[in-house]
Amino acid sequence: MPNIKMIARKAGVSISTVSRVMNGSKPVSPELQKRVYDAVQQMNYKPNSIARSLILKKTNLIGVVVPDVSNSFHAQVLSGIEECAAQADYGVIICNVYRNLKQQKYFNLMLERHVDGIIMLHENTTEELAEFQKTSTTPLLLASVPLKVADIPFVGIDEVSAAYEAVKHLIGKGHRDIGLIYGDCTALGILRVEGYKNALKDQTIPVRPELMVQCPCSVAQGYQAMDQILKLDRRPTAVFCVSDEMAIGALDCILDKGLKVPDDISLIGFDDIELGQVVRPKLTTIHQPIKEIGKEAARLIIDIIEKKGKAAAGKDLEDYKAGLQTRLILKHSLIERETVKGRA
Amino acid sequence: MPNIKMIARKAGVSISTVSRVMNGSKPVSPELQKRVYDAVQQMNYKPNSIARSLILKKTNLIGVVVPDVSNSFHAQVLSGIEECAAQADYGVIICNVYRNLKQQKYFNLMLERHVDGIIMLHENTTEELAEFQKTSTTPLLLASVPLKVADIPFVGIDEVSAAYEAVKHLIGKGHRDIGLIYGDCTALGILRVEGYKNALKDQTIPVRPELMVQCPCSVAQGYQAMDQILKLDRRPTAVFCVSDEMAIGALDCILDKGLKVPDDISLIGFDDIELGQVVRPKLTTIHQPIKEIGKEAARLIIDIIEKKGKAAAGKDLEDYKAGLQTRLILKHSLIERETVKGRA
DNA sequence: CATTGACAGGAAAATGTTTTCCTATATAAT
DNA sequence: ATTATATAGGAAAACATTTTCCTGTCAATG
Numbered sequence A, B: 001m002p003n004i005k006m007i008a009r010k011a012g013v014s015i016s017t018v019s020r021v022m023n024g025s026k027p028v029s030p031e032l033q034k035r036v037y038d039a040v041q042q043m044n045y046k047p048n049s050i051a052r053s054l055i056l057k058k059t060n061l062i063g064v065v066v067p068d069v070s071n072s073f074h075a076q077v078l079s080g081i082e083e084c085a086a087q088a089d090y091g092v093i094i095c096n097v098y099r100n101l102k103q104q105k106y107f108n109l110m111l112e113r114h115v116d117g118i119i120m121l122h123e124n125t126t127e128e129l130a131e132f133q134k135t136s137t138t139p140l141l142l143a144s145v146p147l148k149v150a151d152i153p154f155v156g157i158d159e160v161s162a163a164y165e166a167v168k169h170l171i172g173k174g175h176r177d178i179g180l181i182y183g184d185c186t187a188l189g190i191l192r193v194e195g196y197k198n199a200l201k202d203q204t205i206p207v208r209p210e211l212m213v214q215c216p217c218s219v220a221q222g223y224q225a226m227d228q229i230l231k232l233d234r235r236p237t238a239v240f241c242v243s244d245e246m247a248i249g250a251l252d253c254i255l256d257k258g259l260k261v262p263d264d265i266s267l268i269g270f271d272d273i274e275l276g277q278v279v280r281p282k283l284t285t286i287h288q289p290i291k292e293i294g295k296e297a298a299r300l301i302i303d304i305i306e307k308k309g310k311a312a313a314g315k316d317l318e319d320y321k322a323g324l325q326t327r328l329i330l331k332h333s334l335i336e337r338e339t340v341k342g343r344a
Numbered sequence C: 001c002a003t004t005g006a007c008a009g010g011a012a013a014a015t016g017t018t019t020t021c022c023t024a025t026a027t028a029a030t
Numbered sequence D: 001a002t003t004a005t006a007t008a009g010g011a012a013a014a015c016a017t018t019t020t021c022c023t024g025t026c027a028a029t030g
Helices: A004-010 A015-024 A032-042 A051-058 A072-087 A103-112 A125-135 A159-172 A186-202 A219-230 A244-256 A288-310 A314-324 B004-011 B015-023 B030-043 B049-056 B072-087 B103-111 B125-137 B159-172 B187-200 B221-228 B244-256 B290-309 B314-324
Strands: A059-066 A089-096 A118-119 A140-143 A155-158 A179-181 A213-214 A236-243 A266-271 A283-286 A328-332 A333-335 B062-068 B091-096 B117-120 B140-143 B155-157 B178-182 B212-214 B238-241 B267-268 B285-287 B328-332 B334-335
Touching: A004 A015, A004 A032, A015 A032, A015 A118, A059 A072, A059 A103, A059 A288, A072 A089, A072 A288, A072 B072, A072 B091, A089 A103, A089 A283, A089 B072, A118 A288, A118 B238, A140 A288, A155 A159, A155 A288, A159 A179, A159 A186, A159 A236, A159 A266, A159 A283, A159 B328, A179 A219, A179 A244, A213 A219, A213 B030, A219 A236, A236 A244, A244 A266, A288 A314, A288 A328, A328 B117, B004 B015, B004 B030, B015 B030, B062 B103, B062 B290, B072 B091, B072 B290, B091 B103, B117 B290, B125 B140, B140 B290, B155 B159, B155 B238, B155 B290, B159 B178, B159 B187, B159 B238, B159 B267, B159 B285, B159 B334, B178 B187, B178 B221, B178 B244, B187 B212, B212 B221, B221 B238, B221 B244, B238 B244, B244 B267, B290 B314, B328 B334
Parallel strands: A059 A089, A059 A118, A118 A140, A140 A155, A155 A328, A179 A213, A179 A236, A236 A266, A266 A283, B062 B091, B062 B117, B117 B140, B140 B155, B155 B328, B178 B212, B178 B238, B238 B267
Antiparallel strands: A089 B091, A283 A333, B285 B334
16 A cells, blocks of 8 residues: 655655545646656545544544344434435444444444534434534434534424324314224334324314324334224224334234224324335325435535534534524425225 | 554554553563553543554455345345454445446445455356456355356355246145246246246146246336236236246236236245235235345355455465355255145 | 672663654745 | 845645554563
8 A cells, every 4th residue: 555655755845745646635746646646646645534534533424323234224324414415525423323322322333433514314302412512513314303402403294293293184074983003112102102293283183192002113013003003992993103113013913803994994104114004004294305304414414524624713603503403304295095084 | 533653652662562561462561551442541542443453454344236226136135244344343335336337346446445255146157257357355155146267255145946946845735837927037037937847847748838927026017917928818827927026016916917826826035135025915925134144244254254264274274265155055945935826 | 719600670772654754955036 | 235024835844543663661480
């Protein structure tokens, strides 16, 4: 591997000149430029990124903290992040969160690797996030983790409205007894539940707690939750599941009991993951632009990183701070497939 | 951020001593050790990994080149890699291959980031791989890409035998007219096809080319391929799809035509991705230990990296070279679910 | 008692860059 | 013609480490 010294010697110039030609950081005469370029070409020289990182204090790396890469949703966000990052010449380094991994741990892991920014796909407490934001200078962004923490930018959808829309769709189809299978994090346990309740209230339909079942977000748990709902005396005619995975489990359960979807029970999911199109009947759901969320998250954090880089001047600093307050809300949409049916 | 100099000053020792205490690279008196540890504790000092990388020529980073992170199979392998790597204090940096990305490109990308090793989940030509292996000193490993290239270690399953077993299962159930939907890479286009042919030949069943349809590996394309097969005059009673995704598409197609699985046509897939358990009827398939492949791949390449690190001595060099010839074949298994039925 | 060896610990080189600081030359202005 | 200024380009410092090389102390051995 050639280094800058060897190029300098070969081109008959100083190290500084080679650096200047490579970065265009100061004008160099055409004559010397050519000599440098030739040497670079001949020896196939690439500046050592580690040495650059050391002195520039910039790794061109963004860290992604994700609860589980093998989860379809997260994998898609990740793919969006990677695509956008790669275009901007940033690398993506991942950190899977395991249940046992202490909160502070992965932050440190990322910081020790000196990533230029962190994208969070994993839910933390607001205190912890605020604490991090205060003590660290590394930009942080929440993607599809709808926590409102001051000065932490966010990219995702309007969870409450989207859930509202899902339930409104069921109501519009004539359903009045609408069950809910919900989860335990902010989006799945609070916001989408809020949307559900709002929709019912707007139509003066009473909220019946026995129709609301909480469970962890997985196919298997969705099955269990639906099993519980089906044991009810006054069984709902439709169920809103706050994630497609839960919905697919619920669907499985209903079919196993010999009931029909949507004839006996209508079902609506949330997220629009691939599985939903494959399952029979095909799942009606709320579409989130999953990959897009990843792309926008990457775009935004890179923007923030680069603004921060030159944020000494007044104007730039303002730009930078504005970035921190960004809440990028992407559009969701209802996708009607085969699991919802009108009711007389 | 404190640096080693500040620790040295605070502890009243030299920089060298701090380094020695941190790394245990040379004995230091208990007295000084304590002073250093105290200073480290108080200032919460973490050695700068970039500076270490620069001098040690080791980044503790492994690069993963993957065709598509959002693909369930790859995401699962990745999760295995990450888990094992994290335990060994390695970071994982991903490089998604886009159709337009030239072959040499992502190798360079990884090399420029000075990863300590590369795990390939993406198929290359053997020439390109051999070329890379010759010119580069960075360890390379193929995970679930069953190419036999000299001195490039491999982790995966025995593709031919596994496919053989799938088809033998169909034959065992009485099927004689067995279709094949196959792909275009080595595993999906050559080895699993070989297994299919071998199984037929062993039972002296003629191989009928019109029953073999090639298509890219996706649900949608599997649908198309099956559509083609269903138009045949003498339609097969069973079809082997070399991937679950294709099988799920094929299943969709059959059901859309008003036919029943497995009553009219039996179906067997390959890989055992999550979708297969969710689809109805549930997919009979060949199980690959997907996450395990990732874990073992990471374990092996880290092993090779560390052996290479001290491969000056004779014994160690031999160990290192032995690592390069490793072919780790993990066990597959047949999973009987609901898409294969016996035939009188 | 003198010499050797072991050993703790410090100074400085080395890793490969970028950038500041300085010098010499050429151009413009007086 | 002389001074001021701009500018190209080189030397060296800086980034945060590890490690080599060296020094001084102490114990052991002849």
